[in-house]
Amino acid sequence: MNKYLSLSETSELVGKSKATLRRWDKEGILKAVREPVSNYRVYKKKDVETLLGKLFEDVEEETISNFVEPNQDYSVLELFAGAGGLAVGLEKSGLKCVALNEIDKWACNTLRQNRPNWNVLEGDIKDFNFSEYKNKVDVVTGGFPCQAFSYAGKKLGLKDARGTLFYEFARVVQEVSPAICIGENVRGLLSHEKGKTLQGMISILDEIGYNIVPIQVLKAINYKVPQKRERLILVGIRKDINVKYKYPDPYKKIYNLSDALKKGELFNKNVPKSEGAKYPESKKKVLDLVPPKGYWRDLPVEIQKEYMGGSFFLGGGKTGMARRIGWDEPSLTLTCSPAQKQTERCHPDETRPFTVREYARVQTFPDEWKFNGSMAQQYKQIGNAVPVNLGRELGYSIVAFLNDYYNSLNPK
Structure with missing residues (x-):
């Protein structure tokens, strides 16, 4: 019985790319050996089976890492x-x-x-x-x-x-x-x-x-x-x-909205309090009726028609409109203005847009990174950014x- 598996066979069996397996070899997670006859780099079948057992024991464990140290200043x-x-x-x-x-x-x-x-x-x-x-x-x-x-x-x-x-x-x-x-x-x-x-x-x-x-x-x-x-x-x-x-x-x-705004893996404390935009009273009344993870189609039909205007008859999803984000989902893409009609991103529990610091958290800015200018300028800077x-x-x-x-x- 063959005691060894090739790189391709191991990649298929473990469900990881060849590059990941090469990195695992360097990191000692799964070591490659030299096959006695051909001298090719191969894996011992029993090592792969042991690793697979570990993977299934803790399927949630993240094995990917892109981390690499610079060899010099770049x-x-x-x-x-x-x-x-x-x-x-x-x-x-x-x-x-x-x-x-x-x-x-x-x-x-x-x-x-x-x-x-x-x-x-x-x-x-x-x-x-x-x-x-x-x-x-x-x-x-x-x-x-x-x-x-x-x-x-x-x-x-x-x-x-x-x-x-x-x-x-x-x-x-x-x-x-x-x-x-x-x-x-x-x-x-x-x-x-x-x-x-x-x-x-x-x-x-x-x-x-x-x-x-x-x-x-x-x-x-x-x-x-x-x-x-x-x-x-x-x-x-x-x-x-x-x-x-x-x-x-x-x-x-x-990671979900709760990971962004609450203490956990991404941040070591709850999101700091900060100023934020507000919805006009007419919009707030409508959004009060939308459940977490819901949007305009969750409103009563008469309110849908009134809120959507001509868009109501156009069909299509328009899932960003009157949208309340849920704690257990990632935020939709943030825009430069948190209260504009096409792209509401309503807080899960409170009927309001995300505050400036909540916006920054969703973009993974550190809490100590402060934004300059008016509130509108700050939202614009955060909304335009590449997530950190x-x-x-x-x-x-x-x-x-x-x-x-x-x-x-x-x-x-």
Whole structure:
């Protein structure tokens, strides 16, 4: 009887990727051995069976981890930095922000207030030259807004994108020449202009010397974020680098609103009290009738018609309208304004929008991260942010890539 299992067989049996098994080998969770005859790396069948027994004993135990230590200091230049969601996440993964550009003065004040040591470049990206960072920065990141290009020629070039913020992103990447660049955007970019906008971006990055890793849309709920938010990630690797980039592994555990607002695994105390928006009395009367996890269709029909107006007859779900979130589900994607009609995110127990600190918790900002400006400005900054925990997991994947890259330059 064969006492050994190949990597593929073990992967199938355990239900884990080959990459996870390789990591388990390094971490001692499941050690590979050399098969006596072929000398291939294989697994002892009894070791796999023992591990499977353990897995079934504690099926809830999370075995995935994207954590990786940087082998040296790695630096990031961040564009369109907003209130720092991505920057804080990257910092948590061990990457160092050397400079951040942002046009919104309140967001810049937020960055300075929380990180006085960060070099915050306030103003329009068009007015900055970043050549001083050439070959001194490992990563350029940026959540550039999605804008259409004019399609003059078949192959879109950098000059065709002038006047768009993606042009500025690509210009800075060209000026700085980092090993890797990361753009992030809304999922809608996939279908914007029937996919032409994204293809245009890819051809521009190709023109300036970057290979694009296959595009992925990452779901925040798979990365320790209690929110159904999705971000499209665009990864470019400089063409002289022959090292593969791998997206962060998704986690099995999904966190809910109770994990965001109450003491538990994500936060070591209940959400701090803070100011928050209020519903007008007319809306409050309607939302009082909606149960947790319910929405407008849970209202009496006459109130549905009155509240929805013409939309009532259009059909479709419109599940964000008159929506009350339940404790035992992730929040829907937060918007820039917590009380607007199309996107109500009502508190489970109280008939009100989430407060500023509750908003920040759903986006996994630390409680000590303070937001500058009016209440409306604070909501806008938080609603626009990349969730901090998603940024951290993305950061680990960048660190892993840079470790491999620098190891390839100095093989032992």
